[in-house]
Amino acid sequence: MDSVNNNEKELWIGDEKFIPFLSEEEIQKRNAELGKEISNEYRSKLPIFIGVLNGSFIFMSDLMKNININCEIDFFKLSSYGDEKISSGRVRLVKELNADIRDRHIIIVEDIVDTGLSIKYIEELIMEHKPASMKVVTLLLKPDSLKYDVKIDYIGFKIPNKFVIGYGLDYAQKYRNLRSIYVLSE
Numbered sequence: 001m002d003s004v005n006n007n008e009k010e011l012w013i014g015d016e017k018f019i020p021f022l023s024e025e026e027i028q029k030r031n032a033e034l035g036k037e038i039s040n041e042y043r044s045k046l047p048i049f050i051g052v053l054n055g056s057f058i059f060m061s062d063l064m065k066n067i068n069i070n071c072e073i074d075f076f077k078l079s080s081y082g083d084e085k086i087s088s089g090r091v092r093l094v095k096e097l098n099a100d101i102r103d104r105h106i107i108i109v110e111d112i113v114d115t116g117l118s119i120k121y122i123e124e125l126i127m128e129h130k131p132a133s134m135k136v137v138t139l140l141l142k143p144d145s146l147k148y149d150v151k152i153d154y155i156g157f158k159i160p161n162k163f164v165i166g167y168g169l170d171y172a173q174k175y176r177n178l179r180s181i182y183v184l185s186e
């Protein structure tokens with residue numbers, strides 16, 4: 001059986017080679033910085049962090065451990081990419097929120113912002129519920145790939161327009177459990 005998560009220098013998926021891109025240490029260091037910054041800005045508030053499933057589950061979990069103020073959490077589930085490596089340009093809501101977000105301070109948690117379509121769609125959904133405020137944190141942003149006018153308030157890493165996997169990000173639903181992030185080598 002193929003083994004993953006063994007910190008090898010490269011990872012082959014079929015005939016595609018992925019190489020290490022962001023290490024566990026780099027990601028955790030940045031999570032600590034983001035957690036501190038967000039905690040400081042929301043000190044007098046009780047924010048609700050809303051994770052966008054599936055990709056954000058690991059980042060959200062690690063980020064939350066660095067939030068040192070009271071907060072609540074909830075999740076949206078979107079479906080967009082299917083098993084493809086490029087965006088289908090369509091987004092569908094698969095799981096609605098449980099929390100009542102009216103007059104609440106919302107922080108959307110994304111794993112990666114690529115074209116910006118998903119975040120635009122989520123922002124519009126959230127705004128319909130009339131929150132007190134809304135901000136977005138993403139671990140990764142591909143600035144060269146953005147097609148929609150979205151404001152991202154907290155960014156872990158700006159990355160080139162390349163396909164990445166691991167740390168929540170999948171390749172055809174697999175490899176989300178990698179502890180670090182790999183990039184497709186061209």
Ligand code: 5GP
Nearest residue numbers: 087113114115116117118162163164169170
């Ligand atoms: P957007 O709607 O901004 O175009 O894309 C956001 C979603 O596309 C992310 O939540 C993620 O599921 C997926 N995505 C975008 N780029 C990548 C990538 O490089 N790797 C993986 N695994 N997913 C990506």
